[in-house]
Amino acid sequence: MEFVYIFRILSRRKWSILAIAVIAVIAAFLFTLKKKPVYKSVAQMSTGYTLSEDMKLADEGFNVPHIDVKFNNAIENITSAKVLSLLSYRLLLHDLNAATPFRSPDHSKASQKFQSLDKKEVSTILQGKIDSITTLSSRIPVETEIIEYLKFYEYDVTSLLEQLY
Numbered sequence: 001m002e003f004v005y006i007f008r009i010l011s012r013r014k015w016s017i018l019a020i021a022v023i024a025v026i027a028a029f030l031f032t033l034k035k036k037p038v039y040k041s042v043a044q045m046s047t048g049y050t051l052s053e054d055m056k057l058a059d060e061g062f063n064v065p066h067i068d069v070k071f072n073n074a075i076e077n078i079t080s081a082k083v084l085s086l087l088s089y090r091l092l093l094h095d096l097n098a099a100t101p102f103r104s105p106d107h108s109k110a111s112q113k114f115q116s117l118d119k120k121e122v123s124t125i126l127q128g129k130i131d132s133i134t135t136l137s138s139r140i141p142v143e144t145e146i147i148e149y150l151k152f153y154e155y156d157v158t159s160l161l162e163q164l165y
Helices: 002-012 014-031 064-078 081-097 107-113 119-132 141-152 157-163
Strands: none
Touching: 002 014, 081 119, 081 141, 081 157, 119 141
16 A cells, blocks of 8 residues: 555656756766866786685794785885886876877966977887886986976876875
8 A cells, every 4th residue: 555655656746756867967967077087097916925725824934924014015116106107107108109198288388388398209218217117317407307297297206196096
């Protein structure tokens, strides 16, 4: 009996329920219309510190503090400034060379500030730094401009650290 009563109430109010749903869809579309796209990437890394075999607590090879230190060292290496710098170089290289870049900042401001930079030269320098696993130096004027270019794209180390989880 109660089910029939609820069904009758819903059938009388079907247009108002449908109108609310349509308004919610339109509002969600309008709120997300000008939102920048966000890219999400998930990575899994095998450290090799654990074994799939059964572990015995009495085994001398199983040292919990030692394993904890190894994991902490791996996390520190992943979030180190050098690794994040190399990641930022790869991201900028992709944005400079790809048809669909990850980020497209306002280039009218960039053209005034970074007009002396040549994209091919920047790509060559960044690829060289990636290949040699070294970071840009603030002592060299061209590399200083590239560092500023990274900051303009928000690919500098501090910006990347804020976005990593």
